[in-house]
Amino acid sequence: MVNKYLNIDTEDLSNWNRVGFILRSGHLKNYLKDLNISISKIEDLHIDKRESLFYYEEINNKPTLCRIEKFLKDNIFLNDIILGSNILGFVSNLINKPAYLYKEKINIKSFGGSGYAAHQDATAYHELKGHITCLIALTEMTLDNGCLYVSELVKTDILPYDKDGCIIKKEERKIKDKVNIEL
Numbered sequence: 001m002v003n004k005y006l007n008i009d010t011e012d013l014s015n016w017n018r019v020g021f022i023l024r025s026g027h028l029k030n031y032l033k034d035l036n037i038s039i040s041k042i043e044d045l046h047i048d049k050r051e052s053l054f055y056y057e058e059i060n061n062k063p064t065l066c067r068i069e070k071f072l073k074d075n076i077f078l079n080d081i082i083l084g085s086n087i088l089g090f091v092s093n094l095i096n097k098p099a100y101l102y103k104e105k106i107n108i109k110s111f112g113g114s115g116y117a118a119h120q121d122a123t124a125y126h127e128l129k130g131h132i133t134c135l136i137a138l139t140e141m142t143l144d145n146g147c148l149y150v151s152e153l154v155k156t157d158i159l160p161y162d163k164d165g166c167i168i169k170k171e172e173r174k175i176k177d178k179v180n181i182e183l
Helices: 010-019 029-044 076-083 085-095 169-177
Strands: 053-059 062-069 105-107 149-151 180-182
Touching (some): 010 085, 029 062, 029 076
Antiparallel strands (some): 053 062, 062 105, 149 180
């Protein structure tokens, strides 16, 4: 199946160069059903039959799956989508040089679960010379269900952060005063 969303247009490049991110809401829309099925298959794997790492948080006094890491060996479809032309190939084209996967992670946001404090992914991976974060949302993200906010900053800026990697409150307030883009 040909995906017309794989082409990088001038608006994508302009956004990338100006604010350091692009939003492509249709990029994987033809694969949403298969992406969800693949994740369910990983969730159903017995611990002895998987390489994936599962992480839990307590919600209503019950351990609830909140994150899966290292899952590519457990699902060929996800492996092909992420390491192939749809994600890694697309990023390589965007930055005009080879891109490599550092880490893959599925965040599962259950009702009543915890969120994340304002942070920059770059501070978590300070041993890297540069990185790109890719988010693939498999459900609609709205104000009602807990959307993600991305602030328009110069893409090389690293804001002051605390020992946990969270943006310090003074800087967070400055960001909130600027216009944010709701994804």
